[in-house]
Amino acid sequence: MEFGISPRAQEIRERLIEFMDAYVYPAEAVFEEQHRASPDRWVTPPIIEELKAKARAAGLWNLFLPHSERGAGLNNLDYAPLCEVMGRSEIAPEVFNCNAPDTGNMEVLERYGTEEHKRQWLEPLLDGKIRSAFAMTEPMVASSDATNIESRIERDGDDYVINGRKWWTSGAPDPRCKILIFMGKTRFDGPRHSQQSMVLVPMDTPGVTVLRPLKVFGYDDAPHGHAEVLFENVRVPVENILLGEGRGFEIAQGRLGPGRIHHCMRLIGLAERALESMCKRAQQRTAFGKTLAEHGMTRHYIAQSRMEIDQARLLTLKAAWMMDTVGNKNAKSEIAAIKVVAPNMATRVIDRAIQVHGGGGVCQDFFLAKAYAGARTLRLADGPDEVHQETIAKLELAKHALG
Numbered sequence: 001m002e003f004g005i006s007p008r009a010q011e012i013r014e015r016l017i018e019f020m021d022a023y024v025y026p027a028e029a030v031f032e033e034q035h036r037a038s039p040d041r042w043v044t045p046p047i048i049e050e051l052k053a054k055a056r057a058a059g060l061w062n063l064f065l066p067h068s069e070r071g072a073g074l075n076n077l078d079y080a081p082l083c084e085v086m087g088r089s090e091i092a093p094e095v096f097n098c099n100a101p102d103t104g105n106m107e108v109l110e111r112y113g114t115e116e117h118k119r120q121w122l123e124p125l126l127d128g129k130i131r132s133a134f135a136m137t138e139p140m141v142a143s144s145d146a147t148n149i150e151s152r153i154e155r156d157g158d159d160y161v162i163n164g165r166k167w168w169t170s171g172a173p174d175p176r177c178k179i180l181i182f183m184g185k186t187r188f189d190g191p192r193h194s195q196q197s198m199v200l201v202p203m204d205t206p207g208v209t210v211l212r213p214l215k216v217f218g219y220d221d222a223p224h225g226h227a228e229v230l231f232e233n234v235r236v237p238v239e240n241i242l243l244g245e246g247r248g249f250e251i252a253q254g255r256l257g258p259g260r261i262h263h264c265m266r267l268i269g270l271a272e273r274a275l276e277s278m279c280k281r282a283q284q285r286t287a288f289g290k291t292l293a294e295h296g297m298t299r300h301y302i303a304q305s306r307m308e309i310d311q312a313r314l315l316t317l318k319a320a321w322m323m324d325t326v327g328n329k330n331a332k333s334e335i336a337a338i339k340v341v342a343p344n345m346a347t348r349v350i351d352r353a354i355q356v357h358g359g360g361g362v363c364q365d366f367f368l369a370k371a372y373a374g375a376r377t378l379r380l381a382d383g384p385d386e387v388h389q390e391t392i393a394k395l396e397l398a399k400h401a402l403g
Contacts, residue, residue: 003077005080005081006074008073012072013081013082016085016086016096019060023051024091030045030047034046042173044223051091051095052095056097061096061097062097063082064262066324070110070122076261077320077324079320080265080316083098084265084313086098087268087270088270101259102132104255104256104259105125105132105179105255106125106126106132107255109121111254112251113242117200125179130178132178133177134183134255135172135181136183137167137168138150138151138166139166139167144384146183149184149185150164151165152185153184158237159236159237160186160236162199162233164182165228165230168214168381169228172203172225172226172229173225174223177203180200180202182201182231183197183198193249194246196246198242198247198251198252199240199242201236205234205235206235207231207235208229209232211227211230214226214228217377257335258328260338261323261338263343263378264312264338267343268316270375271305271345271346271350275302275305278352278353278357281356281357282302304352315338315341316338319334323335332395333392337388339382339388342378343385344385346378347375350375
C-alpha cells in the first residue's frame, strides 16, 4: 500500500493552505457579518463570489472529478488531503467549487449524463454559476434502504410525470439551485434494485415546491440549507432520464462512494482545527492554580484526539487508494468503514474541544457548536452508521463462511 500523494497534488496542497491562511480564514467573520446584515438569509454573502474569483484565478478550482478532462486530473488519493484542508472551514469548499452536493451531482452528470445534460447543467456547475441538489431521502420511509423509496416516475408519452415528497434535499433553499437529481421508482415490481431511476428536474418546473427549510440541531444552515420538497405532477422530458430506467440504484452507489471519501476527509480537517483550538485554549486558561494544559484530563483529551484523527486519516487514505487501484466496488468495505469511523471520531474530538472551551464552546463565539452539529449529522447522511456496519459484517462473514 502506498498512501503518498503525487508531487503535483503536494504543490496544490501547499498553495491551498496559503490561500486559506491569506483569504478564507479572515473571510469567515466577514461572511457572518454580511449574512446577518442581509434581509434574505438564503442569499449568499458577496464575499463568497469574491473568494471564488480569487480561487479560480489562482488555479484552485474544480479539484475533484478523477479520470475526467474537466477536473484537475487528480485521483481520489491525491484529492483526499486537499479535501481535508478545505474541510477546516465551513465556507471553503464552495470557494474552490468543491462543495457538496454539487461535487457528487457533477460526477453523476460526467459519468452518466448525455452530452446535452452536460452542456445544459454540468458546464454551468463547473463554472460556479449555478448550484444543484440531490432529492433521494423521503420522510415517510426509512430511506437508508433505498429500495423503500415511494416517489413515482411514470412515463406519459414523451414525458415523465413525477410525484413524491423528499426531505433533506441539501441546497434546495438556495436561489442559485437550478437543477435537482431526483430518485424515484419507474416500476414497482421485478428485482428490488432495478425499480429505481434518476431523472433531472429543473427547479423552476411547475409542481416543484420547496415546503420548508429543515433545521439541524436548531441551525438552518443558511444560505445553503436543507429542504423538504413536494413534487406534484411534475413533467419533464423523457430525455431527462439518467442512464435509463431501472439504473437509479446503480447510479446512487457510484455517486455515494466518492462523496463519502469527501465527507470523511473534510471531517478530518474539521477535527484537526478543533484539536488546534483545544490546545490553544488549554494553554490560555487557568483553573485551580495551573493552566488547563497542565491538567492530566486535558492532556488525555489532546493525546486521544491526536491518535484518533491519525487513525481515521490512514483508514480514509487506504479507502481512497483502493478506489483508485481496485475500483469502488472492491473498496466497498473500506468505504463503509470510513463512513462510520470519521464522523464518530470528529464528534468525539469536537466534544472534547467544547469541554475545554467551557461555556464558550456551546455558543456562537466559537465554531465548535455548529461543527459538532454538522459532524453528528454525518452519522446519518449518505447512510447511517448501522447500514455501513451491516455491510462490513456481511463481507467479513462471507470471508469466513463455514462449509
